[in-house]
Amino acid sequence: xxxxDKNNFETEILASEEPVLxxxxxxxxxxxEALKPHILKLEETYGDRLRFxxxxxxxxxxxxxxxxxxxxxxxxxxxxxxxxxxxxKDDATPEAVEEMxxxxx
Amino acid sequence: MEKVxxxxxxxxxxAGLTAGLYAGRSRLSTLLIERxxxxxxxxxxxxxxxxxxxxxxxxxxxxxxxxxxRMTAQCAHFGVERxxxxxxxxxxxxxxxxxxxxxxxxEAKAVIIASGxxxxxxxxxxxxxxxxxGVSYCATCDGSxxxxxxxxxxxxxxxAVEEAIYLTKFARKVTIIHRRDELRAVQSIRERAFKNEKxxxxxxxxxxxxxxxxxxxxxxVKDTKTGEERRVDADEDDGxxxxxxxxxxxxxxxxxxxxxxxEYNYIVTxxxxxxxxxxxxxxxxxxxxxxxxxxxxxxxxxxxxxxVEHDLAAGVIx
Numbered sequence: 001x002x003x004x005d006k007n008n009f010e011t012e013i014l015a016s017e018e019p020v021l022x023x024x025x026x027x028x029x030x031x032x033e034a035l036k037p038h039i040l041k042l043e044e045t046y047g048d049r050l051r052f053x054x055x056x057x058x059x060x061x062x063x064x065x066x067x068x069x070x071x072x073x074x075x076x077x078x079x080x081x082x083x084x085x086x087x088x089k090d091d092a093t094p095e096a097v098e099e100m101x102x103x104x105x
Numbered sequence: 106m107e108k109v110x111x112x113x114x115x116x117x118x119x120a121g122l123t124a125g126l127y128a129g130r131s132r133l134s135t136l137l138i139e140r141x142x143x144x145x146x147x148x149x150x151x152x153x154x155x156x157x158x159x160x161x162x163x164x165x166x167x168x169x170x171x172x173x174x175r176m177t178a179q180c181a182h183f184g185v186e187r188x189x190x191x192x193x194x195x196x197x198x199x200x201x202x203x204x205x206x207x208x209x210x211x212e213a214k215a216v217i218i219a220s221g222x223x224x225x226x227x228x229x230x231x232x233x234x235x236x237x238x239g240v241s242y243c244a245t246c247d248g249s250x251x252x253x254x255x256x257x258x259x260x261x262x263x264x265a266v267e268e269a270i271y272l273t274k275f276a277r278k279v280t281i282i283h284r285r286d287e288l289r290a291v292q293s294i295r296e297r298a299f300k301n302e303k304x305x306x307x308x309x310x311x312x313x314x315x316x317x318x319x320x321x322x323x324x325x326v327k328d329t330k331t332g333e334e335r336r337v338d339a340d341e342d343d344g345x346x347x348x349x350x351x352x353x354x355x356x357x358x359x360x361x362x363x364x365x366x367x368e369y370n371y372i373v374t375x376x377x378x379x380x381x382x383x384x385x386x387x388x389x390x391x392x393x394x395x396x397x398x399x400x401x402x403x404x405x406x407x408x409x410x411x412x413v414e415h416d417l418a419a420g421v422i423x
């Protein structure tokens with residue numbers, strides 16, 4: 001999974017015409033750690049059809065807030081410079097993330 | 106023929122992990138199923154002050170995650186099998202119990218239900234809408250987003266006040282909103298809160314609505330004595346604030362409704378952790394009991410596992 005940071009978010013995500021998945025996580029976020037292996041597994045299945053990326057918000061708080069991320073974990077899909085779908089906290093189950101991915105491949 | 110375990114434990118919090126430890130040492134073939142992260146509620150708790158022998162590390166601070174990591178390792182050491190899956194259905198009647206996940210049906214002679222509890226919401230308009238956009242039930246997950254901003258903590262018990270203290274690491278100011286005129290938290294925690302210069306109190310108050318445009322920036326607070334409502338808005342330069350909710354827990358017992366006896370959605374057991382169904386036991390926060398703490402969850406887990414071993418050996422179940 002491609003690690004994003006505050007400097008490349010614009011070029012890697014917002015400039016992309018293709019759909020991209022972003023896994024927003026943070027230091028000390030235990031539910032994020034629990035979700036991560038499931039996201040990696042989904043990448044194995046769908047990674048050839050959808051780009052998987054991750055952003056550690058602990059080093060990019062201002063960027064996260066700009067993207068209206070104020071709680072973790074969030075798994076979102078960006079396309080054409082916009083967040084077109086997202087699953088927040090308890091809604092971000094492995095099953096729900098897979099359903100969301102299927103709509104963008 | 107599929108394997109029939111001696112014991113399936115649902116939930117890897119302190120109750121489930123302790124049950125696993127005892128069952129493993131008794132050489133019961135045991136499967137421990139967890140849908141999320143080990144520890145559940147306690148894994149996201151910043152600091153555990155009251156687990157006996159549990160203070161460790163620098164400054165005598167023990168995090169929930171560190172305590173649970175040791176419990177997980179100990180459980181694994183005694184050969185308990187693990188499965189990461191969500192239990193979606195149970196069949197508990199009969200000698201062989203069936204536990205369904207999305208991908209498998211697992212069988213065992215005994216089941217210990219240790220599925221725990223989840224945070225109780227305030228239950229006011231706007232709350233759901235702003236989850237992840239200003240409303241949170243997890244200080245360790247979301248506290249850092251509110252660096253130099255204001256945070257309101259709803260609740261007055263141990264968890265609320267401890268997490269309020271933790272959140273002062275980030276926030277400019279933390280205001281505890283409590284429906285009564287004194288805290289329910291134990292004295293040692295109260296003292297720390299009263300000494301903390303960043304913490305303020307809004308007594309006799311409840312939140313009745315949350316407002317904002319995309320992110321949380323306002324709320325309506327009602328005075329429980331006068332019934333008067335007033336609006337609290339974020340500082341104009343901030344444009345947002347955080348509301349962290351710690352007003353108790355609700356049991357994760359939906360799956361077992363109608364199957365085992367409950368009171369107010371908590372599972373009723375005898376002192377040996379047996380439910381009304383032979384071969385089905387309950388342990389930890391899911392159980393009807395007077396004190397829900399890590400130490401009582403561990404105690405329940407130990408008793409339940411030993412009772413399973415006893416009942417299997419006596420031929421009462423299985």
